[in-house]
Amino acid sequence: xxxxxxIIEDAGPDDVSLWFPDLPGCISGGDDVDEALENAxxxxxxxxxxxxxxxxxxxxxxxxxxxxxxxxxxxxIRNHTAVLIEFPPGDDAAE
Numbered sequence: 001x002x003x004x005x006x007i008i009e010d011a012g013p014d015d016v017s018l019w020f021p022d023l024p025g026c027i028s029g030g031d032d033v034d035e036a037l038e039n040a041x042x043x044x045x046x047x048x049x050x051x052x053x054x055x056x057x058x059x060x061x062x063x064x065x066x067x068x069x070x071x072x073x074x075x076x077i078r079n080h081t082a083v084l085i086e087f088p089p090g091d092d093a094a095e
Contacts, residue, residue, distance in 0.1 A: 003084035004061040006040055007076050008033060018083070021073045022061050023047055040085045048087075058087075 006018040006028070016036045017029040028043035030036035048058045064082060067073045 001086050001088070001090060002061050003086050004044065005064055005067055005077075006037075006083050006085050007073075008036065008081040008083060020044070020085075021067050021070075021076070022059055037083065037085070041087055041089045044085065044087045 004020050004022055006020050008016065008018045011017045011029070014031050015029065016031070016033050017027055018036050018040060019027045023044065026043055026047040028036050028040040030039055044058075051058060062070075064077070064084075067082075068077050
């Protein structure tokens with residue numbers, strides 16, 4: 001299963017957001033990290049639906065090492081927590 005790298009950022013005391021370097025404009029959020037992570041696959045699904053409606057496909061995910069080598073994202077990866085989000089989610093995510 002492919003995994004997209006997500007960058008976790010604290011937006012406030014009860015607000016956490018995460019964004020995907022490979023999916024510009026795709027964000028997930030929640031009251032805490034767990035909720036933001038739980039919402040992440042749904043955010044990617046909505047993003048994929050929008051791309052499909054425009055006749056485009058989801059770009060392939062890059063590895064963490066590839067993103068670390070990209071000057072556009074190297075600082076974000078160095079200064080924030082990066083996590084992998086499986087998409088499409090496996091069967092155990094639906095439980």
